[in-house]
Amino acid sequence: MVRFGLVIAALTLFGCEGSIALPAPVIAHPGPGIEPLQQPVARLHLLTTAQFTNSLHDLLGADVVVSEVEPDVDQDGFASVAASQLAISPAGVEAYEKAIGGATEVAFATDAKIVALFGCSPISVSDLGCLRKALTTLGRRAYRRPLTEAEVQRFLSVVTDIGTESSDAREGLRYAIWAMLESPSFLYRTELGEPDPTGRLKYTSAEMASRLAATLWATGPDVLLLDAADKDELSTAAGVRAQATRMLADARARAAFAGWVDDLYNTEHLASTIKDTTLYPSWNSSLRDAMHEELILRVDDLVFSRRGDFLSLYDARTTFVNDQLAAHYGLVSPSATGFREVSLPDATGRRGLLGGGALLSSNALPQRTSPTQRGRFVAEIMLCKSVPPPPPQVITNIETSADAGVTLRSQLELHRQNPACSGCHTLMDPIGLGLERFDSVAVARESDHGHPIDASGVLDGAAFQSAAELATRVREHPNAGPCFVKKLYTAAQGRSVLEADTEALNTLSASFAANGRRADQALIDLVSSDAFRYVEPQAR
Amino acid sequence: MLRGVLAAGATVALPLPRLAGMLDGNGLAYADGQKLPVRFGTWFFGNGIIPSRWNPKNVGVGADWALSEALAPLLAVKPWLSVISGMQNKVPGLYAHKSYPAGALTGAQAMAAGDVQLPSIDQLIAKLNPATAFPSGLHAGLCNTTGAGALDLCCSFNGPNQPNPPDYSPTSLFSKLTQFSTNTRATDPSLLRRKRILDAVNEDAKALRTRLGAEDKSRLDRHLTGVDELQQRLVSLAAPHVCGDVTDPKVAYPDRGDDGVITKARNQAFAELLVFAMSCDVTRVFTYLFSSAACHGSYADAGLDNVTFHEDYGHRKSPRGSEMATEGFQQGVTYTMARLAELLERMKNTPDVTGTLLDNSAIYITSCVADSINHGNTDFPLLLAGKAGGAFKGDVHVRGNDDSVSRVPFTVLKALGGTATSFGLDEGRVETGVPELLKA
Numbered sequence: 001m002v003r004f005g006l007v008i009a010a011l012t013l014f015g016c017e018g019s020i021a022l023p024a025p026v027i028a029h030p031g032p033g034i035e036p037l038q039q040p041v042a043r044l045h046l047l048t049t050a051q052f053t054n055s056l057h058d059l060l061g062a063d064v065v066v067s068e069v070e071p072d073v074d075q076d077g078f079a080s081v082a083a084s085q086l087a088i089s090p091a092g093v094e095a096y097e098k099a100i101g102g103a104t105e106v107a108f109a110t111d112a113k114i115v116a117l118f119g120c121s122p123i124s125v126s127d128l129g130c131l132r133k134a135l136t137t138l139g140r141r142a143y144r145r146p147l148t149e150a151e152v153q154r155f156l157s158v159v160t161d162i163g164t165e166s167s168d169a170r171e172g173l174r175y176a177i178w179a180m181l182e183s184p185s186f187l188y189r190t191e192l193g194e195p196d197p198t199g200r201l202k203y204t205s206a207e208m209a210s211r212l213a214a215t216l217w218a219t220g221p222d223v224l225l226l227d228a229a230d231k232d233e234l235s236t237a238a239g240v241r242a243q244a245t246r247m248l249a250d251a252r253a254r255a256a257f258a259g260w261v262d263d264l265y266n267t268e269h270l271a272s273t274i275k276d277t278t279l280y281p282s283w284n285s286s287l288r289d290a291m292h293e294e295l296i297l298r299v300d301d302l303v304f305s306r307r308g309d310f311l312s313l314y315d316a317r318t319t320f321v322n323d324q325l326a327a328h329y330g331l332v333s334p335s336a337t338g339f340r341e342v343s344l345p346d347a348t349g350r351r352g353l354l355g356g357g358a359l360l361s362s363n364a365l366p367q368r369t370s371p372t373q374r375g376r377f378v379a380e381i382m383l384c385k386s387v388p389p390p391p392p393q394v395i396t397n398i399e400t401s402a403d404a405g406v407t408l409r410s411q412l413e414l415h416r417q418n419p420a421c422s423g424c425h426t427l428m429d430p431i432g433l434g435l436e437r438f439d440s441v442a443v444a445r446e447s448d449h450g451h452p453i454d455a456s457g458v459l460d461g462a463a464f465q466s467a468a469e470l471a472t473r474v475r476e477h478p479n480a481g482p483c484f485v486k487k488l489y490t491a492a493q494g495r496s497v498l499e500a501d502t503e504a505l506n507t508l509s510a511s512f513a514a515n516g517r518r519a520d521q522a523l524i525d526l527v528s529s530d531a532f533r534y535v536e537p538q539a540r
Numbered sequence: 541m542l543r544g545v546l547a548a549g550a551t552v553a554l555p556l557p558r559l560a561g562m563l564d565g566n567g568l569a570y571a572d573g574q575k576l577p578v579r580f581g582t583w584f585f586g587n588g589i590i591p592s593r594w595n596p597k598n599v600g601v602g603a604d605w606a607l608s609e610a611l612a613p614l615l616a617v618k619p620w621l622s623v624i625s626g627m628q629n630k631v632p633g634l635y636a637h638k639s640y641p642a643g644a645l646t647g648a649q650a651m652a653a654g655d656v657q658l659p660s661i662d663q664l665i666a667k668l669n670p671a672t673a674f675p676s677g678l679h680a681g682l683c684n685t686t687g688a689g690a691l692d693l694c695c696s697f698n699g700p701n702q703p704n705p706p707d708y709s710p711t712s713l714f715s716k717l718t719q720f721s722t723n724t725r726a727t728d729p730s731l732l733r734r735k736r737i738l739d740a741v742n743e744d745a746k747a748l749r750t751r752l753g754a755e756d757k758s759r760l761d762r763h764l765t766g767v768d769e770l771q772q773r774l775v776s777l778a779a780p781h782v783c784g785d786v787t788d789p790k791v792a793y794p795d796r797g798d799d800g801v802i803t804k805a806r807n808q809a810f811a812e813l814l815v816f817a818m819s820c821d822v823t824r825v826f827t828y829l830f831s832s833a834a835c836h837g838s839y840a841d842a843g844l845d846n847v848t849f850h851e852d853y854g855h856r857k858s859p860r861g862s863e864m865a866t867e868g869f870q871q872g873v874t875y876t877m878a879r880l881a882e883l884l885e886r887m888k889n890t891p892d893v894t895g896t897l898l899d900n901s902a903i904y905i906t907s908c909v910a911d912s913i914n915h916g917n918t919d920f921p922l923l924l925a926g927k928a929g930g931a932f933k934g935d936v937h938v939r940g941n942d943d944s945v946s947r948v949p950f951t952v953l954k955a956l957g958g959t960a961t962s963f964g965l966d967e968g969r970v971e972t973g974v975p976e977l978l979k980a
């Protein structure tokens with residue numbers, strides 16, 4: 001039963017107006033006695049699972065096996081935001097202990113491996129030359145700064161205790177490294193800044209090295225970055241730009257950007273997407289994986305090979321497919337091994353990222369499409385509009401009908417005649433209906449319940465007749481560029497956007513537009529901006 | 541030096557099966573005077589119910605009332621069951637699948653990101669009796685698919701920004717618990733070493749802590765609580781274990797399905813592991829996320845279509861029509877209660893120091909909404925199972941008059957020794973429980 005009084009009150013409360021939320025600092029209930037944040041503040045950033053795993057591989061060798069740790073949590077669309085907010089549970093601490101212990105066991109399995117890691121293998125607990133070298137060299141990369149002498153002594157005492165008890169200095173060193181990597185100084189990026197004449201806090205060069213490595217590589221700094229920090233070269237925007245430019249030419253940048261794309265487009269949801277295989281027998285895990293690969297290849301090719309306009313992906317006429325995906329899309333493509341670039345024919349209207357299986361399938365229901373979900377995806381993820389959840393006590397299944405001969409469009413139009421629903425659904429459904437010529441698993445189709453599909457609509461005043469035209473309207477939308485920048489910024493900063501970020505975002509959006517809307521350039525502008533180099537102190 | 545370090549300062553209760561011979565003459569406490577602990581669990585399922593098919597028709601005790609259609613699978617444990625109907629979740633439904641579960645678990649509104657403002661009931665109870673190998677409890681989950689937000693995959697929170705995510709892997713939980721099963725091995729030297737390096741971690745963290753603001757200090761302190769608990773556990777592990785064997789899910793349930801999937805076999809595996817943990821006194825608190833708030837997982841194991849239970853059945857969006865979806869949803873709720881029964885019956889059949897494990901436990905069962913179809917907040921699903929060591933009557937159906945849901949967890953908190961004079965915050969705050977549930 002729909003309770004109209006409550007609904008009207010709720011709609012008023014939610015402010016369902018559909019304007020772009022740039023910035024959107026609304027945290028309705030931050031907690032008892034906690035005021036909503038107005039200024040970005042310095043904080044600890046827990047390593048995301050990717051950063052943790054990559055760091056262990058960098059520190060201990062690519063062959064170490066890293067067991068599962070507490071999974072990332074998504075806040076405001078990104079794992080990095082939650083990692084800067086949440087505390088690790090006791091079970092999570094135990095998982096770290098197990099993962100790091102297992103990794104050190106592999107890394108210390110033979111004397112040769114120890115020598116490969118440190119350039120020496122300690123012959124006794126008195127072999128301070130080797131032990132200090134091992135601890136300070138690995139410690140500098142693990143802590144993303146040089147160790148203090150107190151820290152060196154702390155870990156040397158571990159070596160002494162355990163090396164003596166086990167009569168094996170190597171075992172002592174292994175446990176000391178285990179301790180170092182279990183320490184919050186490794187598990188959290190400690191970027192607290194130092195007082196600056198501007199009155200704000202300025203991140204130190206070492207902290208900037210940490211921020212750059214986490215943002216651009218999803219790992220810790222390499223030696224070159226730490227050397228630059230030691231020379232204080234990262235205290236200037238120019239120094240940061242130079243390192244960022246170097247880093248973006250490295251393969252680690254491609255992997256990190258793919259991780260950002262996974263967060264942005266919520267491909268974890270794709271992995272758990274259920275389809276009714278009696279209706280869609282082609283759906284299986286390899287098809288799902290191919291859709292994911294298609295998405296990543298498109299972005300990687302555009303950003304790192306072509307270095308082109310990121311928004312051109314929104315209505316691109318080419319994509320990457322393997323044989324299975326080509327057949328699924330009905331594309332005529334010569335059989336070949338692996339993925340290759342193909343042109344998309346005009347006939348189906350399949351264009352750009354929105355025409356890809358990853359986004360179409362993960363934003364649909366198991367037995368049918370969902371224009372509401374697809375429209376919400378475009379509104380929230382590509383245009384940064386704020387779409388509230390359904391008000392309480394509202395039955396949300398009005399769009400469902402078992403009647404043959406009724407298209408989803410006509411059901412949704414009925415839905416939007418209900419004033420309780422129209423406010424928010426108007427933000428979503430007309431967009432999603434533009435994608436109705438693709439079924440729940442992204443196969444092109446012409447009819448719904450025996451009726452020809454009308455894929456026309458209007459996006460904020462711009463009319464479209466098909467999915468292809470919708471894709472272009474999304475690319476041309478004034479929110480598209482600023483929204484992309486906002487998403488990059490949110491992930492890089494590891495926090496939700498605040499009012500105080502408005503000027504920085506406007507500046508970055510303007511340079512994004514002026515520089516051919518290149519994602520790599522946007523990243524360089526972002527990490528070298530004052531907003532990324534300065535911060536406010538946290539309340540004590 | 542390391543030798544002997546573990547024995548010093550050890551305050552943890554060593555894992556032991558409960559035996560009547562350990563009691564004082566009255567059978568009400570251990571011979572050393574310690575009060576018999578009551579075990580607590582939160583058993584959470586997503587997507588709510590159909591109130592008309594959940595609520596028993598009559599109120600009363602014993603033969604006065606009969607189980608409803610949805611609760612029928614709980615027949616074997618009816619004498620231990622308390623049904624509380626007619627209660628209202630008073631927390632405003634700002635974010636349907638976040639506000640109401642936060643209200644039922646913490647008594648307070650959720651934050652926008654799905655986080656909470658107050659600790660959940662299990663963590664309040666865990667602090668009453670922390671001297672076990674897992675002081676913050678064990679947290680397991682069956683279905684790892686949600687449509688609401690990642691934090692909605694949790695039903696245990698130590699406070700704001702401090703979730704206890706569930707472990708979806710029976711083999712992972714087994715690997716933790718099997719260390720406490722009976723064995724004859726010599727003391728593993730790595731236990732001493734692992735405890736030693738955690739001392740170094742603590743020292744390192746202390747130096748870092750002085751540089752942090754208030755929020756980060758709180759986060760770091762939570763991390764160090766985990767370090768302390770791990771050290772406490774290493775102490776327990778170094779002691780002889782006489783808890784018997786714990787069932788290996790790989791052996792007993794080889795075809796149980798992937799982690800995160802709803803199957804009877806996975807549920808049974810978890811039930812056996814949790815019963816072992818409580819019976820052996822490895823922990824006195826657990827949470828079990830049968831399915832998350834707004835669970836989008838499939839209930840194919842219940843005989844339903846391989847679709848999202850939340851959308852296709854809970855919100856009746858199946859293209860096969862709302863009548864089919866309604867019956868399917870009810871079938872899913874009944875299936876869920878049958879899985880709950882598997883845990884409760886195992887507890888009923890597990891001897892404890894006096895009576896059975898179910899006699900000495902309080903299990904709080906609730907969901908993320910009341911009526912699934914409209915995110916309802918009245919007639920909220922609330923059950924208690926177990927006698928809480930004699931505190932609860934059991935076999936009772938109490939019906940409220942839109943009274944606050946918070947009164948139920950508050951009743952449990954008080955029954956288990958909590959001294960708080962209220963539970964919850966703002967609209968969800970209460971100062972009274974449900975006295976009709978308590979034994980006179």
